[in-house]
Amino acid sequence: MDALLFSGTAAIALAMKRTAAFSVETLSVQSLINRFPSLTEFSERQKPVKIVGLLFSAGWCPDCQKDVPKVEAVVQAAKANDVSNLSVYYVSSDRSAEEMMKSCNHSVFQAIPYENGLERSALKRHFKTCAGVERQEVGVEDRQFGVPTLILLDQASGRVLTTDGVNDCVRHVDTPEKVMDKWKALLEK
Template identity: 25%
Template sequence: MSELLAGVKLFNQDGDVVDGGEYLNGKVVGLYFSAGWCPPCRAFTPKLKRFFEEIKKSHPEFEVVFVSRDRADEDLREYFNEHMGNWVAIEFGNPKIQELLAQYEVKTIPSMRIIKPNGDVVVQDARTEIQDKGSDPEALWEEWLAFYE
């Protein structure tokens, strides 16, 4: 993932901007495709946030990148800042968003993929896995890492 997002500007909830390649180097990355206008997204985001916070306690190498389907920058930022975890987002309007949607064949949202540094998919439907197995975050994390190696 670090290779795939090298040179892409990512921002966090504090407004800090980082280079995707540098920031994601050495991390296990989840791409989270979502939007504030999407009711299923609004239902899943708190579950992802809880899962993320639990995993980060013992696995600081986990990172989520929000790939927004919002229709305006202010909508993206409001949804990101008010509802999401302490992760990063791709800036509104960045052409990388469309590339990622196509590359990972994202047809509906919310959708989440766990990705290797080179962009290969480790977990195709992380959203469903978090919903179904997220009550035991550590076991699900270990399951993902078995495919990650």
């Protein structure tokens, strides 16, 4: 996130512009599983989750260090209230597996294995989301989002619900039920 301070109206307009500018094809659940095998866990549960989150992040990133703990708090609260509604996967931009182990809270997030660099890169290319320093390495020419970014998907359809999950968590870290209510309402649209 930029260091600039925005008025509430400007921040909302920016969020709407970012979401409107972002478009990837909707993937069916089977298509998601075929393209990104590490995501199969959410579809193999007896009661599949309703919302799948992809948290693009890195431990070395100052914005991630500031905002990801707020995402953790919201996700942890959501899981405590209703485990079956949300599963968030950490998509690392860390420099090593050790760095990822330190920066990813595995008690809150699933993780795309660090060793599975091809799949992490494919997710980054598909969602046009990565750290600026890795754009060339992962092949993201027209990056839409940097780190941290939390993209939420409807598990049933693969439809992108929002690309603004981090900001939702930052704004409502003290009222995580508001965040989950908002995300559940997006399922109905």
